[in-house]
Amino acid sequence: MIKLLNVTKRYSNGVEALKNVSLTIEQGEFVYLVGQSGAGKSTLVKLLYRQLVPTEGFITINNFDLRLMRERQVPKLRRTLGVVFQDFKLLPKMTVSENIGYALQVIGKSDEEIKTAVTQVLAEVGLSDQADHFPDELSGGQQQRVAIARAIINDPKTLIADEPTGNLDPQTSNDIMAILERINARGTTVIMATHNQQIVDELPHRLVEVANGTIIRDEQGGQYTHELDNDSQPSTR
Numbered sequence: 001m002i003k004l005l006n007v008t009k010r011y012s013n014g015v016e017a018l019k020n021v022s023l024t025i026e027q028g029e030f031v032y033l034v035g036q037s038g039a040g041k042s043t044l045v046k047l048l049y050r051q052l053v054p055t056e057g058f059i060t061i062n063n064f065d066l067r068l069m070r071e072r073q074v075p076k077l078r079r080t081l082g083v084v085f086q087d088f089k090l091l092p093k094m095t096v097s098e099n100i101g102y103a104l105q106v107i108g109k110s111d112e113e114i115k116t117a118v119t120q121v122l123a124e125v126g127l128s129d130q131a132d133h134f135p136d137e138l139s140g141g142q143q144q145r146v147a148i149a150r151a152i153i154n155d156p157k158t159l160i161a162d163e164p165t166g167n168l169d170p171q172t173s174n175d176i177m178a179i180l181e182r183i184n185a186r187g188t189t190v191i192m193a194t195h196n197q198q199i200v201d202e203l204p205h206r207l208v209e210v211a212n213g214t215i216i217r218d219e220q221g222g223q224y225t226h227e228l229d230n231d232s233q234p235s236t237r
Contacts, residue, residue, distance in 0.1 A: 001027055002048070002158065002189070007057035009043050017043035019213040020057070025191065027157065030184045032200050033193040035210035041193045044210065045162050048191065049083050050074055062157050079107065082151030082188075086163035088143045090135040090150075096122070097131045100150045121149040125179055141172035148179055152188070159183060161192040165199065177203055 002025040009018040018040045025031055033041050046052040047059060050066050059066040062080040069077065090099050100121060101114040109117075122128045125145040135143055144164060151159060161180065165173035177199055184190045194200065200207065209217035 002061045005058045007054045007059060009047060009052060010055040017213055021215055023208065023215060025189060027189055028187050030190045030205040032205055032207045033191060033210065034200060034207060039210040040213040041210050045160060045193050048160055049081055050077060079154055080157050082156040082159040084147050084151045084161040084164045086166040088147045090143060090146060092135055095132050095134055096127065096146050099146055100153055103150060103153055117153055121153055125149045141168055141175060144168065144176055152183060156188065158189040161190065163193055163195065165194065165196050173199060
């Protein structure tokens with residue numbers, strides 16, 4: 001379970017990106033986080049994987065209290081999370097397999113364990129034949145698949161996807177969504193920040209809308225009734 005209670009995030013310049021936000025997400029839900037640029041979505045996402053700490057209020061995720069957590073406990077929290085970014089954040093000098101397996105290497109898994117896990121997730125995202133390629137040899141859609149594989153290599157309880165289709169063409173976006181749907185179907189909580197109104201409308205899930213730092217709508221399976229600003233240019237690269 002994920003729970004935010006009266007969460008406010010105030011930056012050093014005095015700007016309140018989030019204002020007294022409360023939200024509960026049950027294990028296994030698929031939640032779209034939507035809203036205009038500057039609404040507070042990115043701040044909320046960063047709070048969930050503790051890149052940021054709330055100024056006020058409390059956040060618990062997978063039995064961790066994020067506000068009171070000490071820095072040495074953060075890696076343990078992040079082993080229960082998978083995070084997928086719009087810009088992939090792959091290591092350019094590592095192959096696909098090495099990028100995916102790096103998280104397991106850091107926590108001391110054996111070479112055999114890493115090889116088995118990497119082989120499994122590569123098959124899951126449809127990239128078994130790209131294992132020895134480098135990121136710059138892949139299309140944008142393939143790089144995003146690698147990023148997803150890396151995020152789920154630890155079989156996380158929660159997958160946080162920040163604009164995972166933002167730089168992709170419609171067909172590639174649909175392919176990425178099919179992967180996220182399969183991950184969710186096996187019980188993983190998926191929280192997806194997005195500007196992609198077509199996906200939100202065609203693949204309905206719980207929708208949480210943020211505006212001016214507050215949640216203004218929380219609805220199960222509803223279509224998005226306002227026009228989303230799409231500040232990315234779709235591309236196959």
